[in-house]
Structures are given as structure tokens and as C-alpha cells.
Amino acid sequence: MALEHAILVSLTERAGSGYELARRFDRSIGYFWPATHQQIYRVLRRMDEAGWVKHTEIAQEGRPDKKVYRVAAAGQAELTRWLAEPEDPAVLRDGLGVKLRGASLGSLDVVFKEIERHRAEHATRLEVYRSIQKRDFPKPATLRGRDLHQYLVLRGGIRAEESFTAWCDEVIEALRKDNR
Amino acid sequence: MALEHAILVSLTERAGSGYELARRFDRSIGYFWPATHQQIYRVLRRMDEAGWVKHTEIAQEGRPDKKVYRVAAAGQAELTRWLAEPEDPAVLRDGLGVKLRGASLGSLDVVFKEIERHRAEHATRLEVYRSIQKRDFPKPATLRGRDLHQYLVLRGGIRAEESFTAWCDEVIEALRKDNR
DNA sequence: CGTACCTATGCAACTCGTTGCACTGCACCT
DNA sequence: AGGTGCAGTGCAACGAGTTGCATAGGTACG
Numbered sequence: 193m194a195l196e197h198a199i200l201v202s203l204t205e206r207a208g209s210g211y212e213l214a215r216r217f218d219r220s221i222g223y224f225w226p227a228t229h230q231q232i233y234r235v236l237r238r239m240d241e242a243g244w245v246k247h248t249e250i251a252q253e254g255r256p257d258k259k260v261y262r263v264a265a266a267g268q269a270e271l272t273r274w275l276a277e278p279e280d281p282a283v284l285r286d287g288l289g290v291k292l293r294g295a296s297l298g299s300l301d302v303v304f305k306e307i308e309r310h311r312a313e314h315a316t317r318l319e320v321y322r323s324i325q326k327r328d329f330p331k332p333a334t335l336r337g338r339d340l341h342q343y344l345v346l347r348g349g350i351r352a353e354e355s356f357t358a359w360c361d362e363v364i365e366a367l368r369k370d371n372r
Numbered sequence: 373m374a375l376e377h378a379i380l381v382s383l384t385e386r387a388g389s390g391y392e393l394a395r396r397f398d399r400s401i402g403y404f405w406p407a408t409h410q411q412i413y414r415v416l417r418r419m420d421e422a423g424w425v426k427h428t429e430i431a432q433e434g435r436p437d438k439k440v441y442r443v444a445a446a447g448q449a450e451l452t453r454w455l456a457e458p459e460d461p462a463v464l465r466d467g468l469g470v471k472l473r474g475a476s477l478g479s480l481d482v483v484f485k486e487i488e489r490h491r492a493e494h495a496t497r498l499e500v501y502r503s504i505q506k507r508d509f510p511k512p513a514t515l516r517g518r519d520l521h522q523y524l525v526l527r528g529g530i531r532a533e534e535s536f537t538a539w540c541d542e543v544i545e546a547l548r549k550d551n552r
Numbered sequence: 553c554g555t556a557c558c559t560a561t562g563c564a565a566c567t568c569g570t571t572g573c574a575c576t577g578c579a580c581c582t
Numbered sequence: 583a584g585g586t587g588c589a590g591t592g593c594a595a596c597g598a599g600t601t602g603c604a605t606a607g608g609t610a611c612g
Contacts, residue, residue: 344547363528409591
């Protein structure tokens with residue numbers, strides 16, 4: 193499993209509260225490992241009990257108190273252990289493929305529209321990632337170490353969305369031809 | 373959710389037992405929706421209770437009896453309903469991205485080897501998909517209807533694995549340069 | 553003034569997915 | 583004779599992920 197480890201990576205870079213972590217997941221590590229605030233809170237508590245992280249309660253004016261978590265020695269050790277452990281390569285899991293496969297059993301037209309909709313969503317995500325690339329990594333060739341790794345992760349997100357949109361385009365074109 | 377629907381699609385094409393379905397998932401629909409036999413058995417029972425499918429027990433010589441499932445009217449209706457329903461676009465979820473992001477916190481060398489390993493696995497899957505394409509769809513331009521859809525689903529699997537391997541190559545090259 | 557959204561944490565209930573195991577019987581290899 | 587692998591079904595327990603809701607004060611909009 194890896195949500196624990198994704199959190200450890202994020203917390204090692206910078207300490208933070210559960211809420212902040214949830215925001216960060218929305219914007220960066222979440223491209224490769226999406227998580228909701230619920231999951232994050234639950235896992236943080238478990239990691240706290242296991243001694244992987246420690247928290248400090250911070251009182252705030254006009255806002256709810258927050259618990260800022262930082263990685264403890266046991267957490268650092270666990271992260272190193274996990275990094276050295278082999279991981280199963282990711283598998284694709286996309287309901288759109290199932291729909292396409294079953295398209296002739298329902299309304300082909302509806303499925304076609306659904307594919308166009310997904311195409312648009314993936315293209316939007318792609319644009320978001322590309323603008324992050326432009327903003328945060330204008331000169332990729334100069335990157336080293338941690339910054340380089342972060343850039344490469346973003347590249348993975350970009351490639352995945354490029355691949356999705358290109359596939360949608362191929363499907364759309366083929367279905368159009370078939371319908372003529 | 374979609375395992376129910378993936379099973380309905382598969383059963384509409386051809387009736388079969390839970391075991392057979394599990395094999396089919398390994399070889400075709402599973403490129404887009406992996407499932408183990410455990411999941412499949414459990415869902416089949418639930419769908420049977422809901423009246424989406426019906427089963428006939430078939431006694432066999434020298435082998436355990438099997439239950440062959442076929443789609444009932446309610447199942448066909450449910451499938452049509454689901455096909456018309458919008459689906460959330462798929463999100464990437466790959467632990468390798470998390471590892472790369474945290475590479476500098478452990479042994480870079482170990483993570484590098486892990487990426488090479490994933491690269492090899494994705495390349496193997498890609499080869500498998502390509503040989504299926506050659507064998508089952510030698511002339512894509514002539515395909516229509518259901519066969520075309522099945523081909524396009526396979527194309528999605530191929531594109532995804534191409535994208536994964538290309539990303540691994542990009543990462544490997546960048547990490548090599550960084551290490552010089 | 554009401555509505556809605558942001559920060560911040562959390563419970564409860566549920567579904568989905570994974571892992572390990574159990575039982576039967578045949579075929580094949582060593 | 584013993585191990586492995588295939589065909590076939592299934593339970594039990596657990597872990598992961600989702601959804602709806604609750605609380606509470608602050609800001610921003612119309």
C-alpha cells in the first residue's frame with residue numbers, strides 16, 4: 193500500500209496539517225495518488241499511533257485549531273524501507289473502455305457523446321499540467337535532484353493525459369468512419 | 373461502479389461460468405477493468421439475487437459442476453441504463469510516481485532499478501497486446517461495429533503501455549544525465 | 553439578511569478490492 | 583509416490599476508498 197508513503201514523502205518535504213495535505217494532494221502528489229481529506233485524516237491518525245509521525249496542536253484566531261504533523265524517526269525508517277521494496281506496476285482501470293466494449297448493446301450515440309466528454313476533460317487536465325510545467329519548470333534542462341524528480345513526475349501526468357486524449361481522438365474518428 | 377457492468381457486457385457477448393469469466397477478464401476486458409475470481413463470484417451471486425442474471429447448474433464428468441450465467445431482462449435493462457449514465461474520467465494511480473517523488477529521501481540507486489524493472493514489465497505487456505492485435509485484428513481498416521469497438525479497446529491498452537514505457541525511458545535518461 | 557464557500561477536524565456506514573485458505577478431482581511430469 | 587497446475591466454487595477477514603453528515607467561525611456576494 194502507498195497512501196501512508198505518499199503522505200510521508202509529502203510531510204518530509206514540509207510539515208503540515210491534514211487539511212493542508214489534502215490541498216497538496218489535489219495539486220501535486222495527487223496526480224499519481226489521489227486521496228480525499230477523509231482518507232488522509234484517518235491514515236494520519238493511524239500513523240500517529242504507530243509513531244511514524246508526531247503532531248503539535250496549533251491554536252488559531254478566527255479559525256479552527258489545527259494539528260501540524262511532522263515525520264518522526266520511525267516514519268523516516270519506514271519510508272526508506274518502502275522505497276527499497278518492489279512495487280506492482282500500475283494497471284489501467286477505465287470504465288470508458290468497458291462502455292466502448294458494450295457500446296453496441298445500448299445506444300451507440302450516447303456512448304459516442306460520453307467519449308467526447310471524456311476527451312474534453314482529459315484535455316482540460318492536460319492544459320492544467322502544461323501550465324504548471326511552464327510556470328514551475330521553465331528550464332527543465334537545468335534541473336537536478338529533487339526538483340528534477342518532481343518535474344519528471346509531472347511529465348508522467350502530462351504523458352498520461354496526452355495518451356488518453358489521443359486515444360479518444362482515435363476512437364472518435366474510427367466511430368465516425370464506421371457510421372458513414 | 374462498474375464490475376457489475378463489465379460482467380454484463382461480457383455475459384451478453386457469451387454466457388459463462390464464474391471461472392470462465394475470470395479467465396476472460398485476464399485476457400480482454402481486464403485490460404480496462406481487472407478483477408479476481410473472488411470479486412467475480414461475489415458480484416455474480418449479488419446480481420443473481422437482484423435478478424440481473426440467471427444461472428443453470430451444469431454437471432460435468434471428472435470436473436466440478438459449474439453454474440453457467442446468462443443475462444436476464446433486468447440485467448439488459450440495467451446495462452442500457454448504465455451505458456447512458458455519465459462516468460467519471462479515469463485517474464492515474466501509480467505508486468512509481470510516489471517513489472520517484474521521494475527518491476532523494478532514500479536510495480536513488482534502488483529507485484532507479486525499480487523504474488527499470490517497471491519499464492521492462494510495461495514493455496512485456498505492450499508486446500502481449502501487440503501480438504493480440506496482429507493475431508486478432510490484422511486488417512483494422514475493415515472492422516465495423518462490435519469488432520471495431522473491441523479493437524479500439526485494445527488500442528487503448530496499447531497506447532497506455534506505450535505511454536508508460538516512454539515515460540520510464542524519459543525518467544531513466546534524465547536520471548542518468550543528472551548522475552554524471 | 554441569507555446563502556455559499558473556505559479553513560479545519562472528524563464520525564459512521566458502506567462498498568469495493570485483496571489475500572489466504574479450503575475442498576474435489578483429473579492430468580502431467582519427475 | 584509426490585508435486586504442480588488446471589478447472590470449479592466458495593468463505594472469512596481485512597484493508598482501502600467513498601459518501602453523507604456534523605460542527606464552527608470567517609469571509610464574500612448579491
